[in-house]
Amino acid sequence: MTISINAAFDSGNIVVDSIDGTRARLSIRRDRESDFFQWFHFRVACAVGDELELAIAGLGDSAYPDGWPGYAACASYDRENWFRLDTGYDAGTLTINHSAEGQLLWIAYFAPYSMERHHDLIASVAECDGVSYRCLGTSLEGQPIDCLEMGTGPVQVWLYARQHPGESMAEWWMEGALEKLTDPEDPVSRVLLTECTFRIVPNMNPDGSRRGHLRTNAVGVNLNREWHAPSAEKSPEVLCVRNAMDGTGVDFAMDVHGDEAIPANFLAGFEGIPSYGEEQGRLFKLFSDTLERLSPDFQTRQGYEIPKPGEANMSMSTTQLAERYGCVSMTLEMPFKDNFDLPDPIYGWSPERSKHLARACLDALHAILPELKSASTEKARELEGAKG
Numbered sequence: 119m120t121i122s123i124n125a126a127f128d129s130g131n132i133v134v135d136s137i138d139g140t141r142a143r144l145s146i147r148r149d150r151e152s153d154f155f156q157w158f159h160f161r162v163a164c165a166v167g168d169e170l171e172l173a174i175a176g177l178g179d180s181a182y183p184d185g186w187p188g189y190a191a192c193a194s195y196d197r198e199n200w201f202r203l204d205t206g207y208d209a210g211t212l213t214i215n216h217s218a219e220g221q222l223l224w225i226a227y228f229a230p231y232s233m234e235r236h237h238d239l240i241a242s243v244a245e246c247d248g249v250s251y252r253c254l255g256t257s258l259e260g261q262p263i264d265c266l267e268m269g270t271g272p273v274q275v276w277l278y279a280r281q282h283p284g285e286s287m288a289e290w291w292m293e294g295a296l297e298k299l300t301d302p303e304d305p306v307s308r309v310l311l312t313e314c315t316f317r318i319v320p321n322m323n324p325d326g327s328r329r330g331h332l333r334t335n336a337v338g339v340n341l342n343r344e345w346h347a348p349s350a351e352k353s354p355e356v357l358c359v360r361n362a363m364d365g366t367g368v369d370f371a372m373d374v375h376g377d378e379a380i381p382a383n384f385l386a387g388f389e390g391i392p393s394y395g396e397e398q399g400r401l402f403k404l405f406s407d408t409l410e411r412l413s414p415d416f417q418t419r420q421g422y423e424i425p426k427p428g429e430a431n432m433s434m435s436t437t438q439l440a441e442r443y444g445c446v447s448m449t450l451e452m453p454f455k456d457n458f459d460l461p462d463p464i465y466g467w468s469p470e471r472s473k474h475l476a477r478a479c480l481d482a483l484h485a486i487l488p489e490l491k492s493a494s495t496e497k498a499r500e501l502e503g504a505k506g
C-alpha cells in the first residue's frame with residue numbers, strides 16, 4: 119500500500135514532492151511573502167507496520183540550518199501525546215524513519231498549538247473568577263488579538279507569546295502560566311494577583327499560526343522587528359498591543375519564544391539600549407539568577423551574544439519596552455531540540471516541560487517581587503516629580 123500525506127489543516131505545512139510506497143520526499147513551504155521556512159506539520163495515512171522513510175529536503179536554505187543537527191521530529195498518533203522520532207540530518211535533508219504503530223501519524227517541528235486550542239484556552243480562562251477578557255485589536259486577516267487581565271496590584275506585568283508563530287512551545291508555556299495563575303489554591307499566584315496586575319497575550323500572531331508559518335504574519339512581516347514603528351498596514355498585531363501597553367505602563371514584561379539551534383532554556387535582556395539603567399539591569403539579572411536556582415531546566419551559560427552599549431536593536435519588543443517604560447523586560451527562549459543538560463530521549467523538550475518552566479518563571483517573579491515593587495514605586499515617584 120502507498121502512504122498518503124496531507125497538511126491542509128490549521129497550522130499545517132508540507133509540500134509533497136514524491137511518494138514511493140512507504141517512502142516520501144518532502145519540502146517545507148515558505149512563509150507567505152517571505153523567505154523564512156522551518157515549521158512543518160503534516161499527517162501520514164499508512165498501514166500498521168509500514169516502515170516509513172520521510173525525507174524533508176532543501177533545508178540548507180531554511181531559516182536556521184543549525185537547528186537540524188541534533189534535532190528529532192515530533193509525532194503523535196492521538197494528537198495529545200507527542201513523542202520524538204528517529205531522525206537524522208545530512209546535507210540539507212532531514213530523514214525520519216519510523217515503523218508505523220497506527221494508521222494515522224501526525225508529524226510536526228514541535229507539538230503544535232492550534233488556533234482551536236487557543237480559543238479553548240481563552241474560553242476556559244475567561245470563565246475563571248477575577249479574569250477580564252479584552253480584545254486588543256485584530257490581525258491583518260481579522261483574527262482577534264486576545265488579552266486576559268487578572269490581578270489587582272500596582273505592579274504592571276505583561277506576558278506575551280508567539281510573535282513567531284512556529285514557536286508553539288511559547289503557547290504551551292502560556293497554558294502553564296494561565297493554569298497556575300487561575301489556580302485559587304496556589305499560594306504564589308494568590309500573592310502575585312494581589313501585588314500585580316497581569317495582561318497576558320497568549321498568541322500575538324494568529325494569522326501566522328493558522329497558516330503554518332515559522333516567523334511572520336500574513337504579509338511576511340517579522341513582528342519582533344516592528345516595535346519601534348508598528349503600523350496598521352504591516353503589523354496591526356504589534357500596534358494594538360503596544361498601544362495597550364502605553365495605556366497601562368509596564369514594570370515587568372516577558373516575551374516568550376523558541377530557539378531552533380541552542381539546546382537550552384535562556385533569557386535575552388535589554389543590554390545596549392540608550393537609557394540602560396543599573397537598577398533595571400540588576401533586577402533582570404536577579405530574575406535570571408533566581409529562575410536558575412528554581413528550575414534545573416533553566417541556565418545562564420548559553421544564550422545570545424550581549425550587545426555593546428548603545429548597540430541594541432530597538433525594533434525588538436524586549437529592548438523597545440525596556441527603553442520606553444524603563445521596565446524589566448526579557449525574551450525567554452526554549453529549545454526545539456531539548457535541554458541537553460537534562461535530556462529526555464523520548465519526548466525531548468515538550469509541552470509539559472514548557473508548562474513547568476512557566477510555573478518556575480512565576481515562582482521567580484514572586485521571589486523578586488519585593489525588589490521589583492520598590493523599583494516600580496521609585497519609578498512612579500520620579501514620573502510624578504517630572505510632572506510637577
Ligand code: ZN
Nearest residue numbers: 282285375376
Ligand atoms: Zn522567536
